Structure formats: C-alpha cells, structure tokens
Amino acid sequence: MSKKSPWLVAYGPDPDAETRVVTFPHAGGSASYFRTWAEHLGPGFALQSVQYPGRENRLAEPLVPSMKQLAQGVAEALAGGPADGRDTVFFGHSMGAAVAYETLRLLESWGSSPVTRLCVSGRELRASPEPAAPVVRDDEQLMASMTALGGTRSAVLDDPDLRDMVLGIVRNDYLLIDTYRREPEAAPLRVEVIALTGDHDPQVDLARIDEWASVTTGAYARHVFPGGHFYLADHVPRLLPIVTGGRTEG
Structure with missing residues (x-):
C-alpha cells in the first residue's frame, strides 16, 4: 500500500498502479479539479493530485507563501514511501506548471527520479532573472481576473463566505x-x-x-488546443493520451 501524505490525493480504483500521473493545480485550485481524469485513465495508471495547504482537506493549514517552500513539500511527499520507484508523469497547469517544474528540479538534484515526462500547461517559461515585485490586487481585480480566465464557477463568487475564502487563496497564490x-x-x-x-x-x-525546450536535455514537444486558459476542461480524452504517451483508455 502506498504511503499516504496530505500533499497527495489519490483518485481512481488502483492507487498502487505501476504508473502514476501526478497533477499540479492552478492558482486558487485544488486537487479535486483533476478528479474526473481517473475516469479516462486505463488500467495500470494511478492518478494522484497535489493538494496545496489551505484548501479542501487541508483547509485548516496555513497557505504557503513561496514557491521554494511549496516545491519542497511536494518533493518530500513524492520521494518517500514504497511508491517512490514507480514510473511517474507530472502534469502542471498554470501556476501548477511552475510548481511541477521546481518539484522535479529538486527530485533530480536529490538523485534518481522516477519522473520520465513533465507536462507544462497554460504557462510560459518566464525565465527573466530580473527581481519581481508583487502585484497587489484588490477583491474586484481578483474577481475580474478569475472571471476572465474562466476557472471559477460564478456561484462560488456569488456566495459571500465562499468568495472570501476563495479570494484569500487566490490572493496568496497570485502573489x-x-x-x-x-x-x-x-x-x-x-x-x-x-x-x-x-x-x-x-x-x-x-x-x-x-x-x-531549453529546460531539458530530453525530448521536447508542444501541443496547442482550441480554447482559452482552461482549455483542458474540454479536451480531457484528447489530452490524456499525450500526457501518458498514448497508453490510456476511455
């Protein structure tokens, strides 16, 4: 049995399958965003979604304010336990693409890594060495950004209690x-x-x-889908064979 960690939420019938797909959510997102992917993965695949602190089952935990701390927590969770040697694919969307990349950097620096493919979605590399100043956004600016990108249901923003909770998470992640x-x-x-x-x-x-392509000595490819920032919601059956190298069903 795989070692349980609050950083990883397992979906699907076989959490100990020989190959695992690890998903990294976007800013303001949570592990459950990827829950339905388990319906499209065939036998032999385990789906694990990273759960950042401060949301869903980790709601009581403080939000993580830095990429370094976030990647460190995920890398430590993935490196431990008997599942460490399994063939692993990373998929990160938007902010999650950067978290997945930094997590993999750590794993490779620690030695042998089971990760064979890194899928970065909805994000440019942004490798500028210039220091970045935080962009302070008020509630209206945050809601306008979230609505424009299409990643949050309007019903969430219409509920005052849910809106305050979500805006706190999004503000942290945007910074x-x-x-x-x-x-x-x-x-x-x-x-x-x-x-x-x-x-x-x-x-x-x-x-x-x-x-x-510049971040690896391995192979590189790109795929462009119809749609906006959350294009992946409409293309899961087409997207997953790319993520897994063609070995999916559904």
Missing part, C-alpha cells in the same frame, strides 16, 4: 507566482518535456511557448 522566477542558471532536467496550451489563452504567447 506567490508573481514573485517567482526560474533561476537562469538552473541545471537542465533529464526528462521529456511537453508544453500544452489553448490557442486563445490570454496568459500564453504562442511565440514563446517553445522556450520550455
């Missing part, structure tokens, strides 16, 4: 990702990297998406 910058001298990864995006994503410049 975290606004101030994050990839180290320009970071050692290259050794895995296959796949960049994915929607063709009308306001946060991704298609002319820059291939900069992700």
